[in-house]
Amino acid sequence: xxxxxxxxxxxxxxxxxxxxxxxxxxxxxxxxxxxxxxxxxxxxxxxxxxxxxxxxxxxxxxxxxxxxxxxxxxxxxxxxxxxxxxxxxxxxxxxxxxxxxxxxxxxxxxxxxxxxxx
Numbered sequence: 001x002x003x004x005x006x007x008x009x010x011x012x013x014x015x016x017x018x019x020x021x022x023x024x025x026x027x028x029x030x031x032x033x034x035x036x037x038x039x040x041x042x043x044x045x046x047x048x049x050x051x052x053x054x055x056x057x058x059x060x061x062x063x064x065x066x067x068x069x070x071x072x073x074x075x076x077x078x079x080x081x082x083x084x085x086x087x088x089x090x091x092x093x094x095x096x097x098x099x100x101x102x103x104x105x106x107x108x109x110x111x112x113x114x115x116x117x118x
Contacts, residue, residue, distance in 0.1 A: 015040035019081060025049060026067060034062075038098035041091040043080045045073075058097050061090045 015021070021037035023046040030051055037044040044062045046052060056062070063076050080087045100106070 011036070015042060018042060020045055020077065023047065024065070028052075031055075034060075035098055035102050038091075038094040038102075041095050043077075043087060043090060044094070045077060058101055060094050060097055062094075 015036060019042075021033055021040075021042045021044050023031060023033045023037075023044065026047050026049050028049045028051060031046075031049065034044060034046065034052070034055060038060070046062050046064055048064050048066050052064075056064075063073060063080065065073050080090060
């Protein structure tokens with residue numbers, strides 16, 4: 001088969017095509033998919049892993065489970081996937097919080113502080 005018959009997909013393609021990001025793991029470090037979901041303005045369905053608590057303290061709005069999917073979670077997923085106004089409100093809130101705490105600009109400023117104090 002010819003090589004040009006197949007498109008190579010990257011992470012941008014995946015996020016742009018999805019309706020919902022899932023991170024059911026209960027053993028994560030920082031959890032880049034959490035920030036990536038916010039950056040790509042996608043709703044996040046996530047297990048309540050230990051590091052997530054710190055991120056939630058910043059005000060993020062995610063669909064959270066504690067290792068089990070209950071009826072309330074299913075209803076919330078359905079609402080986010082079918083109610084455009086609800087979804088937009090969630091996604092814009094999460095995007096703004098991620099930008100405020102985890103953007104490249106924030107990283108640059110923190111690195112400058114570190115370099116200036118060393």
